[in-house]
Amino acid sequence: xxxxxxxxxxxxxxxxxxxxxxxxAAARVAAAFGEKGLRAPPEVQQxxxxxxxxxxxxxxxLDLRQLGDEPPPSLQAxxxxxxxxxxxxxxxxxxxxxxxxxxxFRRPGTVCVLCSTSTLSAGVNLPCSRVxxxxxxxxxxxxxQFLKSTRYRQMSGRAGRTGLCSQGESILxxxxxxxxxxxxxxxxxxxxxLCSHLGEAAPHALCRFVLDAVACGQASDSSxxxxxxxxxxxxxxxxxxxxxxxxxxxxxxxxxxxxWLTARRLLSHNAQTLTWKQTTLGxxxxxxxxxxxxxVEMHDALQAALSHFQMGDDLHLIYLMVPSAEKVxxxxxxxxxxxxxxxxxxxxxxxxxxxxxxxxxQRKVAEVCGVDYEYVRMVQxxxxxxxxxxxxxxxxxxxxxxxxxxxxxxxxxxxxSRVSSRFGASAGELEKLQKDAAxxxxxxxxxCFEAGYSNVANLAAYFxxxxxxxxxGPSALAIQGxxxxxxxxxxxxxxxxxxxxxxxxxxxxxxLLGALQKGESGADAAVLAAAVGRIRRGAARLAAADGxxxxxxxxxxxxxxRRGSLPFEIVPVGSRFGAWDAxxxxxxxxxxxxxxxxxxxxxGSAMLQGxxxxxxxxxxxxxxxxxxxxxxxxxxxxxxxxxxxxxxxxxxxxx
Numbered sequence: 001x002x003x004x005x006x007x008x009x010x011x012x013x014x015x016x017x018x019x020x021x022x023x024x025a026a027a028r029v030a031a032a033f034g035e036k037g038l039r040a041p042p043e044v045q046q047x048x049x050x051x052x053x054x055x056x057x058x059x060x061x062l063d064l065r066q067l068g069d070e071p072p073p074s075l076q077a078x079x080x081x082x083x084x085x086x087x088x089x090x091x092x093x094x095x096x097x098x099x100x101x102x103x104x105f106r107r108p109g110t111v112c113v114l115c116s117t118s119t120l121s122a123g124v125n126l127p128c129s130r131v132x133x134x135x136x137x138x139x140x141x142x143x144x145q146f147l148k149s150t151r152y153r154q155m156s157g158r159a160g161r162t163g164l165c166s167q168g169e170s171i172l173x174x175x176x177x178x179x180x181x182x183x184x185x186x187x188x189x190x191x192x193x194l195c196s197h198l199g200e201a202a203p204h205a206l207c208r209f210v211l212d213a214v215a216c217g218q219a220s221d222s223s224x225x226x227x228x229x230x231x232x233x234x235x236x237x238x239x240x241x242x243x244x245x246x247x248x249x250x251x252x253x254x255x256x257x258x259x260w261l262t263a264r265r266l267l268s269h270n271a272q273t274l275t276w277k278q279t280t281l282g283x284x285x286x287x288x289x290x291x292x293x294x295x296v297e298m299h300d301a302l303q304a305a306l307s308h309f310q311m312g313d314d315l316h317l318i319y320l321m322v323p324s325a326e327k328v329x330x331x332x333x334x335x336x337x338x339x340x341x342x343x344x345x346x347x348x349x350x351x352x353x354x355x356x357x358x359x360x361x362q363r364k365v366a367e368v369c370g371v372d373y374e375y376v377r378m379v380q381x382x383x384x385x386x387x388x389x390x391x392x393x394x395x396x397x398x399x400x401x402x403x404x405x406x407x408x409x410x411x412x413x414x415x416x417s418r419v420s421s422r423f424g425a426s427a428g429e430l431e432k433l434q435k436d437a438a439x440x441x442x443x444x445x446x447x448c449f450e451a452g453y454s455n456v457a458n459l460a461a462y463f464x465x466x467x468x469x470x471x472x473g474p475s476a477l478a479i480q481g482x483x484x485x486x487x488x489x490x491x492x493x494x495x496x497x498x499x500x501x502x503x504x505x506x507x508x509x510x511x512l513l514g515a516l517q518k519g520e521s522g523a524d525a526a527v528l529a530a531a532v533g534r535i536r537r538g539a540a541r542l543a544a545a546d547g548x549x550x551x552x553x554x555x556x557x558x559x560x561x562r563r564g565s566l567p568f569e570i571v572p573v574g575s576r577f578g579a580w581d582a583x584x585x586x587x588x589x590x591x592x593x594x595x596x597x598x599x600x601x602x603x604g605s606a607m608l609q610g611x612x613x614x615x616x617x618x619x620x621x622x623x624x625x626x627x628x629x630x631x632x633x634x635x636x637x638x639x640x641x642x643x644x645x646x647x648x649x650x651x652x653x654x655x
Contacts, residue, residue, distance in 0.1 A: 092426030284450030370397035
């Protein structure tokens with residue numbers, strides 16, 4: 001009906017409760033447009049073709065096509081709907097694809113009907129002429145419930161924005177008379193009042209408030225804490241000053257939170273002065289921004305992991321970086337073909353297959369993390385709710401382990417499409433998982449560093465670097481060794497075909513500038529042009545330092561002249577981080593190696609030029625640690641020569 005009521009190009013937003021529903025609605029509207037025979041002008045058709053090509057580039061890059069990967073299902077659906085001016089928008093699309101769809105909707109006639117979930121209901125300025133809400137049911141933090149008046153106003157308010165349109169239409173679809181009556185009451189209802197979360201969720205929010213007030217020096221005793229609370233919205237809404245009972249309840253709540261924080265060793269109490277002060281762990285939690293309960297759980301898990309930490313595989317470290325189970329449980333949930341969370345269960349069968357494929361070291365990690373093999377086999381194929389606390393703990397452990405398996409694949413260079421086909425998560429969900437894991441790893445690193453676990457903090461920093469560049473694989477990690485190139489610019493360069501340091505060093509200035517402008521639309525052209533110059537110079541230096549040795553110059557190992565004079569092959573990597581990354585990847589597969597630390601000159605300097613890591617007698621990985629200054633070698637400094645092939649050492653015992 002939406003399609004047949006359109007006689008010309010109009011902008012219509014169709015809100016659907018699920019991702020599958022949004023894609024299905026877009027397909028039905030596009031089919032109706034085809035049956036009606038609506039044709040857009042040639043210039044609009046060209047805009048749609050250009051938008052589709054941009055989506056192809058973003059969702060199915062050239063390197064994935066060359067590897068033989070199939071296009072993602074969302075792209076296949078957009079290929080059918082976009083020629084008719086219809087698209088969809090939901091959390092299953094990654095950020096770049098969503099931005100491209102929004103851009104097409106803003107262009108007159110390019111996307112005239114956009115079917116979306118609640119991702120467009122707030123936070124995105126996307127006005128339209130007509131809004132269609134296909135269901136009165138809305139899925140939120142508390143599950144499925146009837147549409148709230150605030151959410152309805154947020155969605156319907158997209159139509160007829162003041163200053164942009166003279167009028168707008170909003171259509172709400174109901175299934176029966178009962179829904180119609182409830183919808184009419186909802187439309188007439190006043191907006192829900194604003195309530196302080198400090199008052200609504202006092203056991204949780206008040207705990208963080210008390211810790212922050214003490215840690216930042218705002219309050220150190222009960223009276224000052226009460227004074228701080230007098231400046232909050234919760235104090236006004238509870239009318240504490242007018243009701244003695246409310247004042248006593250608030251004092252009891254403050255005392256309970258102080259006792260809880262003291263028992264968890266986040267605060268220390270001075271019995272003589274009746275004051276509180278944050279402990280080292282409390283200061284770490286305060287600086288990390290974590291909720292105290294979540295931080296205590298993280299600290300306990302860290303202490304338990306350190307006593308049984310599995311060094312044979314990086315899976316245990318990744319598991320520690322996974323956010324809380326509540327944030328990743330939806331990834332473990334199987335919504336089926338309908339995409340409806342009401343009929344969902346968990347991916348027990350898929351998890352069972354993944355567990356069967358684990359190595360012995362990875363199976364040990366799963367056991368340490370609380371994954372119960374027998375429980376997973378028992379519940380395969382079962383649909384229902386988790387009721388017992390023991391079952392809930394097992395589901396939480398399996399959910400986090402499931403997310404860790406996906407992160408491990410992404411960190412090792414697998415693409416979104418491959419991980420999606422293996423685990424059933426969409427590209428948008430995987431992108432969100434990476435961002436959540438990076439944020440959690442940053443907080444985890446802060447807690448570990450401030451609490452005195454500096455070694456674990458360094459591991460968390462290593463993981464954080466990996467997860468920021470994991471989307472585009474190892475090539476992005478190497479490119480980020482160039483000055484002025486971060487994760488975002490690395491992705492833009494790779495998608496433009498510049499997938500190595502050497503290609504960037506040899507690329508024309510205008511080609512690199514065009515690649516960066518596509519990835520940073522709206523950036524100042526002069527600033528980008530200056531950055532391109534520095535990027536080219538940095539890439540040239542890296543390529544010269546790590547490229548094949550030329551006659552007449554010192555090689556990376558300081559050995560003279562030609563590559564052929566060395567009794568083994570040198571495998572250079574374009575950046576420090578890339579070198580360590582390659583070394584760790586090889587070491588995980590074959591932890592048998594010998595190494596040699598080479599100084600920058602032969603005069604006994606303490607500065608290391610790098611480390612040669614030998615995995616087999618005829619291959620050496622070169623890990624650069626020091627870039628010698630340009631110019632000839634110091635007088636009297638003899639080049640280091642490799643006279644004998646490095647031999648593999650005996651296997652190292654696990655530390």
